[in-house]
Amino acid sequence: MVNYARIATTGQPKVVIIGGGFGGLELVKSLKNAPVQVILIDKQNYHTFQPLMYQVATAGVEPDTIIHPFRKIFEDQKNFFFRLAEVQRVDTQQQLVETSIGLIRYDYLVIATGATTNYFGDEQMEQNAIAMKSIEDAISLRNTILANFEKALQVDEEEHLNSLMDYVIVGGGATGVELAGALSELRKHVFPKDYPELDFKSMDIHLIQSGGELLKGMSPEASQKSLQFLQEMGVDVLLNRRVKSYDGYTVTLDTGETLITRTLIWAAGVTGNPVAGLSPESFIKGNRLKVDVYNRVEGYENVFALGDIAAMVTAENPQGHPMLAQPAIQQGALLGQNLVNLHEGKPLQPFIYKDQGTMATIGRNKAVADLRLFKKEFKSQGFLAWLIWMFIHLISIAGFRNRLLVMTNWFWNYFTYDSGNRLILGEKQENAPLAETITHKTVI
Amino acid sequence: MVNYARIATTGQPKVVIIGGGFGGLELVKSLKNAPVQVILIDKQNYHTFQPLMYQVATAGVEPDTIIHPFRKIFEDQKNFFFRLAEVQRVDTQQQLVETSIGLIRYDYLVIATGATTNYFGDEQMEQNAIAMKSIEDAISLRNTILANFEKALQVDEEEHLNSLMDYVIVGGGATGVELAGALSELRKHVFPKDYPELDFKSMDIHLIQSGGELLKGMSPEASQKSLQFLQEMGVDVLLNRRVKSYDGYTVTLDTGETLITRTLIWAAGVTGNPVAGLSPESFIKGNRLKVDVYNRVEGYENVFALGDIAAMVTAENPQGHPMLAQPAIQQGALLGQNLVNLHEGKPLQPFIYKDQGTMATIGRNKAVADLRLFKKEFKSQGFLAWLIWMFIHLISIAGFRNRLLVMTNWFWNYFTYDSGNRLILGEKQENAPLAETITHKTVI
Incomplete structure (x- = not known):
């Protein structure tokens, strides 16, 4: 028996985003006025502001101050649909995401699953x-x-x-x-x-x-x-x-x-946190998905990846961009435009990373x-x-x-x-x- | 092998309080300048402001705003010692509290374990x-x-x-x-x-x-x-x-x-949340400990109870006082004075409940x-x-x-x-x- 998750069809192309980290969140925002249905899948009902997690760990701020529910963030975005679910695998032939609440159909799939701790096999x-x-x-x-x-x-x-x-x-x-x-x-x-x-x-x-x-x-x-x-x-x-x-x-x-x-x-250390079902050829070292300058995953037409999980390998960035919030956010913003361009048959804009710098706090x-x-x-x-x-x-x-x-x-x-x-x-x-x-x- | 919990001995009589609800908290406060060692045992490291729990349950306020760590509350109280432990039973013969971290000796024991949900056996x-x-x-x-x-x-x-x-x-x-x-x-x-x-x-x-x-x-x-x-x-x-x-x-x-x-x-409904080891004769209906007007548990010289767990049965209060914050707080304040009086051989003051009223909020x-x-x-x-x-x-x-x-x-x-x-x-x-x-x- 085929079991589809219940999501009303708006008649517009479905952009399914797996993961609401910095990249996924920015992508949802950039699609606010786009003629698409945006479906965000995450196993939590909130976005986590990761840079302040260390302050939660050291009792400096409370957990609830650095996490924010997706439904609240996007309550005014009409084309936004959230589903609390675990993704089991993707089926790129059928254009389906298999989740704990059933199958979710996509026209464009964006993998924004981020990174996970790397214990190097220990x-x-x-x-x-x-x-x-x-x-x-x-x-x-x-x-x-x-x-x-x-x-x-x-x-x-x-x-x-x-x-x-x-x-x-x-x-x-x-x-x-x-x-x-x-x-x-x-x-x-x-x-x-x-x-x-x-x-x-x-x-x-x-x-x-x-x-x-x-x-x-x-x-x-x-x-x-x-x-x-x-x-x-x-x-x-x-x-x-x-x-x-x-x-x-x-x-x-x-x-x-x-x-x-x-x-x-x-x-x-961290390593990419991939979803099952993608071709092993699409991955490079560190479990990251090889993407072109439009964040399209190698070997696919309508599957994209951004943020930590994506490695945009270029001459200047042989390892892809650093696994930080900034590249994810910038990729999310551009990919939103590019998905609309793609759907309307317009040319896509290549991604150029604007490094705004990095910071760390040590103490008072x-x-x-x-x-x-x-x-x-x-x-x-x-x-x-x-x-x-x-x-x-x-x-x-x-x-x-x-x-x-x-x-x-x-x-x-x-x-x-x-x-x-x-x-x-x-x-x-x-x-x-x-x-x-x-x-x-x-x-x- | 007899296993004692490690607590430095100050040479002063040990007042051991089981439970840091409204009653226990007020008792600790009222003993601030008393010549006793105050040992509070609780299975949590924080006091809970119970009247606002319903707002936590309905996402109105965050959990951390209505709970407060005991160590923080009493950081300026020199005679205060906190132990995070579960109480297994009390041994009133030996004057010991048996806990998950070992035995704790007392000179005066105060049971302030409050109430628990009553399912009436269902x-x-x-x-x-x-x-x-x-x-x-x-x-x-x-x-x-x-x-x-x-x-x-x-x-x-x-x-x-x-x-x-x-x-x-x-x-x-x-x-x-x-x-x-x-x-x-x-x-x-x-x-x-x-x-x-x-x-x-x-x-x-x-x-x-x-x-x-x-x-x-x-x-x-x-x-x-x-x-x-x-x-x-x-x-x-x-x-x-x-x-x-x-x-x-x-x-x-x-x-x-x-x-x-x-x-x-x-x-x-709620019912008393007693500790094991006390005489069954000390309990009345609803699992509450029968106490006299000095909060002393019937049948004991140096065991006291206050708040929800205590039933001070008098002609005016045949069921004891209502199981609310106010009686617990007022009993805690007086018991602190009475313990000092008792230790110094002075007469004790009987408890008189000052009902300041009750409130409930329904909505905006x-x-x-x-x-x-x-x-x-x-x-x-x-x-x-x-x-x-x-x-x-x-x-x-x-x-x-x-x-x-x-x-x-x-x-x-x-x-x-x-x-x-x-x-x-x-x-x-x-x-x-x-x-x-x-x-x-x-x-x-």
Whole structure:
């Protein structure tokens, strides 16, 4: 029995978009007045503003302030249809998307499924580490950190205590740097007030980076300054090291060094998050779909991909564009125009990436920014970069209500040296029971 | 092996409080400068402002705005120690509380474990209904409501559609009335914008009350006006009915009437939530602990109980005080003084309840209030009562940050006719699969 999902037919061509990240969201917007039916499929009913997930993980802002329901964002867009569903596979012969709520027919298919955490095949790591790719991950990390301190109160054996209070962050990109900085601020200003019974001098934050510099891809000034900021804030930055293994307790590095922690945060790599049913020839290294300058997937007429999942391989970009919000947003905006052009038989516009720069925040009054404004490069590190970072992130968050709440939280945090509500609410990572881990020592 | 929880001994007598609801919280506060060590045990790391849980359930405010971490609330109280733990039982012979983190010794024990949902032994109801006693319940209800509408989009069979869009609330007390009103506001102002594909004229809200009036215990004016408000807002109030059974789909009333819904909210009764290990003779009907006018549990010298779990049976209060926030708060404040008096061999003060009145809000500009101010009765229904309701609830929420956020949300909701973020985030109740339920009709 063929089971179609129920979606009213408007008589217009159906543009089906899988995934409501930055790229998918911008594409929906750019099709607002287009003579098409826009169908967005996502397994969540909300868009996540990923750049602030690290603040959720460190209890700086609440989850609801950085996520925004699709139905709310597009409540005034008449040609918009949302379906909460999991995509199982696509059938490009029949032009169907197979989902948990039934089949959805398309005329144009856009794959905007983004990226997922890359554990490079290390199943033990995947099982024991905490990732930072979804709001659930961020909430789980927040709950785990707070629960660790509650547990630490019951421990006096030193190694075991360290395992609960120390953190290892793997990956010196923006996520790793921002998490390390935020944890360090909490260690200084917040945790000692919450847990006067614990000694936070013994809380170590290790940041492990495989290369010789942090924030690879940014300017040397940004890399150096972020390293300096983190070291001044007491973060133990370990450059030129790789993690060989992690069993949930002992981290072993390729240098033979070991670290003890029950909480390893894996921010060391991402890989494309493809849907099943596409030709294996369409993929390049890293599970990304090879697209032409119109974001059309190689080998297909009416299948497109954008954002992290898409690799637009050109002479200037042999690896495709960086897996960041900006390329996704710009591709989404152009693809909206091009889909209309395609349908009307007009010529398509090739995509040209306008790199507006990148930024990372390290702590209070401390950020690094490499910007390109009016075709001029502008580099800044410190307080000004931090102000710019806040301004740009605030105006980028979807929804005025969310902007207001994030701003309220930030002002609050800044002037009180406090941070948001430190709640253990929802899922958390369950550590292995103590007795199983330290068998060679007495367990309290 | 005897396993004690690690808590530094201050040398002062240990007051151990089980449960950080309104009563426990107030008791901790009132012991701020007392020469005792205050140990609060709770299975959550936060206090919940229960009167606004219905707004979480209906996406009016976010969970984090009405819950507040104990460690934050008492960060300046030197004699305060918090332990996140589940209590298994108490051993009044040895003066020990047995918990998930080990044994905790007490000199004075205070049981403030509150109340839990009373299903009156109906296991089928317990399995199929949604309760409203914890923040997790409220989040689950919010997620279930939103997920129901997403599912309803896939249905055209009428009975099945109604089962997803209709709501049955059992219990015409404050929780039931406030939920019914809030759902009705959403049906009018919010849901039709979010789900333009659904017809909300077919969404029914049934409120079932066993007695002949709503808000039993309030004035006749309040009861009548709340009924009138709800009826004007299109809520189907069914008085003098009891629910006989609910199988997750069909609600059968004692009159023989049936209603169809996949979401029945059970707000029809509470019962004491006792800890194990106390003498059965100490309990009265409804699982409440019989206490004297000093909140001392009958049969014990140094075991106390307050709030919903305590029944202070007197000539004026043959059933004990009403299970509301006010008696718990007032008992907590006095018990703090009395514990110090007891320890210092001074006479104890008997508890006298000052009833300040009760309130319930029904909708936008609509509330009912029976207040007692300066020994005068003051009754109000409508806009003024609604303003008073907002004011009193705002000043009662723990934490300035939370007050600010709730107020921001309320202003936002009021002026935009919108409400908070309608997110499906966290647990939800999984309905039975469609095919199992409606076997006599075609399933789409």
